[in-house]
Amino acid sequence: MLTRRTIIGAAAAAPALLGFGRAGALTSERLFSFGVASGDPTPNGVVLWTRLAARPLAGDGGMGAARVPVRWEIYDDDSGRHLVRAGDAVAEPAWGHSVHVEVSGLQSGRPYWYRFIAGGEASAIGRTRTAPARHALPERLRFCFGSCQKYEDGQFGAWANTVAEDPDLIVFLGDYIYEEDPSVGTPRVHLNPAPVDLDGYRVRYATYRLDPLLQAAHAVAPWIVTWDDHEVINDYADLADQHNSDPAVMARRRAAAYQAYYEFMPLRAYSRPHGPDMRLYRTLDWGRLAQFQVLDDRQYRSPRGCQSHVRGEMSVSVVKDCPDLHDPKASILGMPQEKWLLDTLSGTKARWNILTQQTQITPYPRRDPAHPDGPADMQTVDTWQGYQASRNRIFARWQDANVSNPLVIGGDIHAFVASDISYRGKALAPCFVGGSITTQAGDKLLVQNTADLPAYRFARNDVRGYGRIDVTPTQCDVAFRALRNPLDARTEAYDLTKYVVEDRRPRMQAA
Template structure:
């Protein structure tokens, strides 16, 4: 199915360098018609959420990206877009004009349709006498089509200050059909000079201008730009895209919900402004991003949001909420923990997911979610006498909600379910069992694909791995996961960079897992 090489000649040099500008290509938005600053396309281009006949194309005009308004005048700017079959744009197949509006940070989201399934295409934007870099994307296979192969890379947690993005250099070399990003695209804290390899450019963001500067800081990285130019992405968000460990309308310090929802509204708006996501514009602090993505009859991705709708944290000491004090991150067992009414996804999203797991006809079903689903106990380094504790912030703090998903896989006979996750800054792999038959054969497998750069120095993670049911656990190496699927089976490979503090870091395979159609669970191969 990977016949795109026959029609593409784009070099990696072109992916990173883009194309030269040409005012002659412009019909609207040329200089003279509209006075604009120079250097409009500093943040690159991106595509995402492919369908059989199109995808979302993205850019944002920002000649001064580290300013809250991007250095743009307060007026709507027409931006031309073009999609071609070749990187020289001799065979343009779709084109049009979009509006870059002040209220949305002069971002552009084009929902392209009318393309052919399972094909590679090239795209670019034109405005103010300038031409953007060239991006390469592809459409999904036709609905129900037989697909020989799918390759995707998945990752999360790319704290700018913790390292460089060498992982993306290697992702581009993998030539993936899709890049799946599972949360923490940015980190929101104040700059940390004592720990940082490189510094965030502004204080902790809490409004639209601040989040724009923080997103732009990340988007200016050339390796991240190259990864967006090389393949379509599908994304979800996690806590640091807004504020550490937030849950619905509460931040980690149980602050004023009204104030926090104002901040969440700003963060959601700017996330939308900077991502090629198939979603309606946010409405205040609300934005639906849970959705499915189909890849012929080979695979379906159920992409979920475990932050926006989750219920209160379990087992919290009385009085913390009223006093607006920091929530207790590690908890012991309590009656509240296993209350079947507790939710991670919210009633509406959970019902949607259960329906999708029951009606999917895909051979492989990949649950794209933010964190480790397995029940994970940890040892509190400051209070080891308390014994194993659970995180109140991930699925371990919402076990009934997690088990409902596992039971649905079993009851609905969902074909070849796999859970992909991030968040914990570690690689992890485990078998998944039916909660009604915990000693029975596995019904699925779970894979957490490390972090791009973010750190997790906790010796108890590996020490507790056998007790937590993890077949593989590694939290001192950074990287990503690669998934190769075919109708007969596939392979999941964890790839670790040698040193995330270096842009030119090498990479190696850490471990490989073989997937067998109709035989759930882990089959481990040493790398």
């Protein structure tokens, strides 16, 4: 008979987690040191994930070359007494002994509990949820979203508070890990050198996934994930890194990074990478209430504009305007993904259409950091601002296809930002960037720059945290949840600011 498992170790000291007894973050079992997770729910199923590791900080997890049988079980309550589905999988050494079980045949719109068994050991119990039926219009969806969780910059108290929110979904928008060499004098320190190969990336992910607060967040609800740059290397674009290194070297590094990402995320088989290629863009429907259009703005993007791209020469992120930034052939998504998105927007029947992407999409001209008193005539080529025609094609499709209630969520910029998107003189959509889990601010002129732009309703980057959105058929209630102390795993979150977006009224209102 199963028993409820409580959070142990560091998590036991986090008040927000003590009430969550349905799934444990860390257990004493040897093989399940990374806990459990689920993701990408459908009306009749979900992906269940775990990764076996006898020595979690070893490149192969200490598992060697053996193929390991793994049993999975799903229950309809948190006591573990009522088994509803079970089956067998194999943890393959070629995929780091990770397990991705695509369960089907479940009832729609309800929670389930699950665990894994291998080598005579049982994992913690996780809680997941199926999506509502395709034509259902549920009364509410609560999801939390976050990004940018640099291990070295603080504790993962944001995740303790996310668990306390009791979300139906958690959406992660990139920079799950950071790939640099270990720092000096930071609250925590990365445990291995900057990763460049598969073992290196595996150890970097393991460092993060051993954190009990992050494990608890994975165990409480299904996740929707996408990546940004630090899952591979800072500010990369397709096969170009910041130093314009040899593309063949970059391809090998990207292949290693993509495989490690897949091994640690609850993703379906269609996202399994093939060398340096991995399909991550997709949709997820929550009945007729909401559709998440999940984007990948790194893998396929056109080269950065307004620079020479000389091999070995450092790229720059902030430039003066130039024709490249308006090139209609340039795309931050790549033309196949962009066509997929435009077609998806033309066909969606959802009440709310949530563009799930990495960064700030609202136009953002900025001052030169070297001349903070000068005009705001600089452009950031690493974001949508560097691919303006690509961005405008999305805005035009929202407008021309009369897409119902587009709403954008983002991350990347280590800030809380709320802004209104307009196009051709008409309000189109709100955009909410939900802070950072831990990563410190980089744009010292954010508040000064946005103060001059009427589209920007709120901007703060002196606090850390996450976003929470409650979606109903008539409105979305948005809260920016800031942490009182990002260095304290037991920190409380509070409402930094709140907004309401009403059905068919694209401009947000202060709550």
